Amino acid sequence: MMPTTHPRRRAALAALAGTASLTLAACAGTASSASDGGHATLSWATSYFPTHWDPVVGGSGAQFRELALVYASLTRTDEHGNAVPDLAKSWDYDAAGTQVTFHLRPHLTFSDGTPVDGAAVKAAIDRAKTQKDSALFGDLTSITSVTAHGLDVVVRLGQVDYQIPQLLGERVLQVASPKAAADPAKLDQNPVGAGPFVVSRLVPGTKVTLTRNPHYWDAKDIHIDTVELTSAPDAATVVSGLQTGAYNFADIDPSQASAAKKAGLDVFVQPGFNAENISINIHKKPFDNPKVVDAVRYAVNRQEFVDKLTFGYGEVTDEPFPKGYVAYDPQSENRYPYDPAKAEQLLAEAGYRPGAVKVDLVIPAASPEAEIVQSQLGAVGIGVTITVDKNWATPFFAKDLALSLYGTTGRDSAVQTLTAHFGPNGPLNLSSPYEPAGFEAAVAKVRRTPLGSPDYAKVLQAATRTGLQSRALVFTYSDPNLYAKSKDVSALPTNPGHLDLTGVTVGGR
Numbered sequence: 001m002m003p004t005t006h007p008r009r010r011a012a013l014a015a016l017a018g019t020a021s022l023t024l025a026a027c028a029g030t031a032s033s034a035s036d037g038g039h040a041t042l043s044w045a046t047s048y049f050p051t052h053w054d055p056v057v058g059g060s061g062a063q064f065r066e067l068a069l070v071y072a073s074l075t076r077t078d079e080h081g082n083a084v085p086d087l088a089k090s091w092d093y094d095a096a097g098t099q100v101t102f103h104l105r106p107h108l109t110f111s112d113g114t115p116v117d118g119a120a121v122k123a124a125i126d127r128a129k130t131q132k133d134s135a136l137f138g139d140l141t142s143i144t145s146v147t148a149h150g151l152d153v154v155v156r157l158g159q160v161d162y163q164i165p166q167l168l169g170e171r172v173l174q175v176a177s178p179k180a181a182a183d184p185a186k187l188d189q190n191p192v193g194a195g196p197f198v199v200s201r202l203v204p205g206t207k208v209t210l211t212r213n214p215h216y217w218d219a220k221d222i223h224i225d226t227v228e229l230t231s232a233p234d235a236a237t238v239v240s241g242l243q244t245g246a247y248n249f250a251d252i253d254p255s256q257a258s259a260a261k262k263a264g265l266d267v268f269v270q271p272g273f274n275a276e277n278i279s280i281n282i283h284k285k286p287f288d289n290p291k292v293v294d295a296v297r298y299a300v301n302r303q304e305f306v307d308k309l310t311f312g313y314g315e316v317t318d319e320p321f322p323k324g325y326v327a328y329d330p331q332s333e334n335r336y337p338y339d340p341a342k343a344e345q346l347l348a349e350a351g352y353r354p355g356a357v358k359v360d361l362v363i364p365a366a367s368p369e370a371e372i373v374q375s376q377l378g379a380v381g382i383g384v385t386i387t388v389d390k391n392w393a394t395p396f397f398a399k400d401l402a403l404s405l406y407g408t409t410g411r412d413s414a415v416q417t418l419t420a421h422f423g424p425n426g427p428l429n430l431s432s433p434y435e436p437a438g439f440e441a442a443v444a445k446v447r448r449t450p451l452g453s454p455d456y457a458k459v460l461q462a463a464t465r466t467g468l469q470s471r472a473l474v475f476t477y478s479d480p481n482l483y484a485k486s487k488d489v490s491a492l493p494t495n496p497g498h499l500d501l502t503g504v505t506v507g508g509r
Contacts, residue, residue, distance in 0.1 A: 111198040
């Protein structure tokens, strides 16, 4: 298999976040002594070591899971994907649905001693909306203003939007100390939050040591004393690191799952919303012809991606949501089944002879996924030239490419996922400002529907169905959040899209 950028790693690249290599010899200490003397240490090797520790800059890619070690949010996600209290103990909407007030827990402080109050949360939201290098401003467009009254945070909205408690979780609003955030550049490598752990030592791009935060609101349920987060070496050496005790926890590539199991490690899939797609710009030839886009849709054999790239751990998908999730639309399932003969027919109807269509597929790094796309499209007469551009993010987000690949880690708010992919200003919509007919109206209806309404699922799925009319994306497969751990690390809560260490023990402690 050629060198590749893992699909979720591409999502991190899109957030201008990368990874660094570290040899096993550079790892100080071993996980085998993780709980010696009653001191529980989680030694975690990650492929998503944060480049940015300022959550406004680095919180939108896959690395938000690592940043959540330091930062808490207004809400967090439970095992059902619902928003539940975090820094906010409760919240309520006004009668119109255009204002939501979050009530913060009393007596909380950031690790620098600054109070966690309404003013701190207001500062976090305002900074996410206005900071020049914010990766989050596009997610907060519903919010027109924020006011603070002691421990209350009043969020005023430009439209009815009952998604806000889902939105303001750890994916979008990890709250930093306003004192530390006064110097964003310093915060970026010296994080200060009110989360379960406090940074004691950070080597940028390489390793960070975190200690249990005794002032965290749920400290009684945090049983790990120290987390040693290390930038993983290449995928082939992670399992050996787990075997030798250099680590006791790691995110792994599916290609390493079999070796990890044979080594006696626990291998598990943490639920998530990861979805891969072929991104199309309908403003550029040949994709300005809808028949060519449909030809691509029918040329895709999704099962091949699953078999060759996920080693059976992934699933075929033609939506940005997993089956069983409230936003997944059963009516849209398999709308464009694999049918290469139909793809060839559509190209002929579009006026193209076999082999006449030539396109560049621009990606950030060599990828077997790109080779599969090249092969499948080539089989129906679409010639694909793979072009690697390390600065791919610039033309992608400028919407200058005709064809690319993208992988998303998903969002806690289903509406946020929909607008990111299908909205006229969606960062994952390569065809901006194009959007499918009726999309904004369908999304507005979801926003107006309370999460507890009996109509919520029906309204949300209708919005998904409308979004999937978009000619800008062809979803292919979902890749797993795959992890391996030693037997002395207990099971993790199965909160979709997140890594929650609440209740987790090492060595029974």
